[in-house]
Amino acid sequence: MSGWSRHNGTAVALDLESVDTDQLIPARFMSTPRSEGYGGFLLHDLRFGSDGEALADFPLNNTPEASVLVTRRNFGSGSSREAAVYALVDFGIRAVIAPSFGDIFASNAVNNGLLPARADTATVDSLIGYLAGGPAKAHVDLDRGMAEIGGVRVRFDLDAVWREKLINGWDDIDLTEQHRPAISDYRNWRAESQPWAFPAERAAGSSTDAQPSK
Amino acid sequence: MRTLLDKLWDDHEVLRRDDGASLLWVDRHLVHEGSHHAFAKLKARGGRVAEPGLTYGVVDHYAPTRGPAASPAIVRMIQTLERNTDAHGILCFGLEDPRQGIVHVVGPEQGLTLPGLLINCGDSHTSTHGAFGALAFGIGATEVAHVLATQTIWQKKPKSLRMTVTGSLGPGVGAKDIALAWIAKLGADGARGHAIEYTGDAVTGLSMEGRMTLCNLSIEGGARFGMIAPDEATFDYIAGRPFAPEGADLDRAVDTWRRLPSDAGAVFDREETMLATDIAPIVTWGTSPEDALPVTSTVPDPSRLNGSEADRARAALDYMGLVPGRALTDIQIDQVFIGSCTNARIEDLRAAAAVLAGRRSRVPGLVSPGSHQVKAQAEEEGLDRVFTDAGLDWVGSGCSMCVAMNGDAVESGKRCASTTNRNFRGRQGRGARTHLMSPAMVAAAAVAGRLADVRPLLEGRDAA
């Protein structure tokens, strides 16, 4: 994943509270391999009617170039499905600005280069009011923790760890590999001092009549 | 002076970076069909699973509950999990395995879930396992791949929230009602960024099943972690389970576990309290778990709310097809569902059966036990016959209608009284209308054909 620190794009408002991950991508699409692209699934049942026709008044349908989403509290609540983030990213969204996010969604977002920017409710209210008139140019600056949308300046909160990850596009597995020795020391300590923390061998290996293994 | 959270965190911290992120050791990693993205990521890097012996697979999300799988895509999802677990030497509880069931039912049932462990699963209801005094939290696919590759996870320590519930619960009121009550009070994001420790006599008085229901729903109030300090009830539950320690190992473990509860003077970042006597049987009326009210209330009136709250309520009522001001008990239902990792354990089935015994359901419905083992136990107790005599379908175990991935779904526009955890739009199928409630309340709704107060139906009976 490549990092980024500044983004210029187009902002749209999604004037809804608690857009959960079941809205972001309905479960029935989740058996699709990622290589097929998830952008078409984004907010599917809100964007498309039951016959599959795109609903003309839905913000993302008339602004396919949208890359910054401004929305209300509790965005991405619900399940841990990272597919919700894939749908946003594959659609072209780089940043979501909202008063609050589901915790798991926010970590998933950062792991995929998507910024979950937390702004105060009053600012979001005024942004959504402004964007009611239509999409606007957006500029997002991770270093400064600032966004500018149609001339309105927005300060957002972002955890320092997450900022670094987004900017550097870090892969955690690579980072963690450097700590191999510490991890194996820990494992030895745990096995030594808390052997009960490892599953009983009889269950992991062999089977009994009462509990046949497959 | 440390909290349960502090102790669990300290025990698992391999190291802490300057920026505050901790690298934590993972004791148990549970994977399911949805983990295919993570296995694909691992494969793309040419990586191996670091600790196959600490990783367990369960077929649940797509598990068919009646006959063969509903589509080739579902068959593929199940086969992909079995191929991935086989390739990495991971034990998988597949469809034919007598230990199969919903991952958060199976872990505790098999003794894989223990106090003092850190448990991860790519599923937000992993908080369920916190009922044992474990650090258990749901993770996304990138994190699952990380755990597969390293058996560790990066995490920033959440703030601590102590939720104290005191007093006795009334008849027909249980763990589900406690959970929905606090979520309604604090909001669906009310505990965001916090790890909840539930305490108070109303909590310690719950069975392990009830504690799991309570911790399970933590995420619906925004908390990634929910936990309860281990006690004698916890140790009794664990003893004799297949993967649990035994003999001297168990004694040693129990000694360690007794030191886990928060120290008397430990300070929490936040405190919330509730009185059990204030909690009535609860149902949801809207499209977020925070839209929950005592069943004796009326459908809320958006014109009494302000701003975006009013907009959301209006949209929710529109989706749910409800009129403000109507009594909740006037809402007619089309079907019921008893199942899911929230409420499909043996005690849940007993509670529903206690209401249904000798009665007929006015609507069709599905009862899906949380695991093969729960199913067998229920059949031994004759609960299956109570459900089928009432006119409900007794089916196999899996996530089923909780997430509608396996083909079990609620049709568009239909209204379902459900023991599950999410009343989100479309969760049980596109256009489905879900009302969340406890198993006893779902049974009451079945008998009445509409949302109903279970309490009168329990008179003269032993509530299980």
Ligand code: SF4
């Ligand atoms: S029963 Fe529902 S909430 Fe529980 S693991 Fe399955 S899909 Fe997730």
